[in-house]
Amino acid sequence: xxxxxxxxxxxxxxxxxxxxxxxxxxxxxxxxxxxxxxxxxxxxxxxxxxxxxxxxxxxxxxxxxxxxxxxxxxxxxxxxxxxxxxxxxxxxxxxxx
Numbered sequence: 367x368x369x370x371x372x373x374x375x376x377x378x379x380x381x382x383x384x385x386x387x388x389x390x391x392x393x394x395x396x397x398x399x400x401x402x403x404x405x406x407x408x409x410x411x412x413x414x415x416x417x418x419x420x421x422x423x424x425x426x427x428x429x430x431x432x433x434x435x436x437x438x439x440x441x442x443x444x445x446x447x448x449x450x451x452x453x454x455x456x457x458x459x460x461x462x463x
Contacts, residue, residue: 384400384401384402385400385401385402386398386399386400386401386410387400387401388431388432388435390428394414394415394420395412395413395414396412396413396414396427396428396431396432396435397409397410397411397412397413398410398435411435411438413431413435415427415431
């Protein structure tokens, strides 16, 4: 029995290898962007903590921001994996046992 393991067209179009960078801008905003983007390009994700939260977090601001980004990436990857599995399992087999 042969299975089609190709993801649906939406996922295939979005599977491009990209090098990302997580940086703190001069204004204190944490941003995730493509390493090939210029600083004028809009970041993929930005996190900005208020001064009050920065005081509470102290030196952990970038650490907390990095974990927030990591959680978002994990959620996206899980969603893509679930869609891929749904695509594979929703296909009707050519032959039944």
